[in-house]
Amino acid sequence: MYPLQNTEGKSGPRILFIDYCMMDFDTVRFTDLLKMFFIMTDILMIADDNIAISGEQLIINFQNIPASFFLQFTPEIFKKMTVCWGTAYPLRIKLCLCINAPLLVEKLYNTVCKPLMSKKIQNRVHVYSSQNMEKAYTHLPKPLFPERFGGHNGSHTTLTMEWKRTVENYRGWVMEDSSYKSNEKLRPNKPKTCNEEFGMEGTFRKLNLD
Template structure:
């Protein structure tokens, strides 16, 4: 069973996503039957999980199949992102409590995309890797997919704060790593990206942004914005969801961190199952769906202050 949308959200889903409540049961069964016929695929078939993929693909069954296949393929072929730290490992919450990534709350009385906050400068690059941030976001988004109909219908925005980010952080983002990160976040996740916002950029980081843009699709490139200050950021992000550390009136970073720590603990058993899912490429009947993400390279030659 899936949750019933509020009338306002249902109307948006109908207009923007082609959602037809009378057709949902048939679409879900079609996907379950398809998954059962894929010998290589070890995937979830819960209604609430699959409806998120349907909404993210505007109810195109063929697009959903490709996205589901890619999602679970990358679970197997890009473990340095999807399983760099297993969500049931105590080290997972240790890293998460550093505050490198959080999901901000939905504003009361408003329907707008959910906001993800990334603060890469919070981790020590001699002890951790940028892939660990993607791993945190990967599992945060899974919980959001299961619980948040607004995010599933209206999508998400990502805010990246570069305070504390050094050259040691940037050299971890090889082109191969960045390409995989984009594939996981842009191409395989069910939530639609409605914007990416960047603040507190150090000198020279525009070169990295340019490389990242090369991996993005046209819509994602158009929705990428660089903000001069926090006030400019809040022209695009509701002030009531922005933490006070950034000049907003939303919950503080420590409050949000502990809220999501509680969520990870609540979903411990769900995540334990999640760790075992993916693909067995030796059993795949057709050609692989994932692109080649193995190109090597680095940003060591960039001058970033």
């Protein structure tokens, strides 16, 4: 999980690459990855003008992810993620490309997850299986992908080590930032709750996967 070096033009959105196939799925939870993603975003908002001004583009590699891992990706977590991503953060999400996804995940995204998103996010999030990989290049030119995907945008080893050093340099700031939160006892009228902000209304009575 790291930012790529080059963008579409000098003032283009920052491209973030997230590679799940490098994870130890026996010890890493999906919520851990979300936390790391938001930490990365927080740091880049401070240190990177491209993401602060022009927004971000995501490339997420789903290759070799076990099916059990996707079971952690519940509608409730998905809604919390999209609210934080699409509403709370002062960033423009220009693109999210999920590549090498299992065919079932591609289908579930289009039938279950996509309806939970705003129209703006629907138009910017795309999930493609390995069979449809070429479609991803219609959204982001192939040279802007990492080298291991046929692009010219840095090597995995180099970018991983550079980003690891960056995160370590911000360790104190991240630890301090995690201590801040709202004091709902001081809010006028009714306090806000997690259920109120992120609760799942309605029921899922029928899933049409055809």
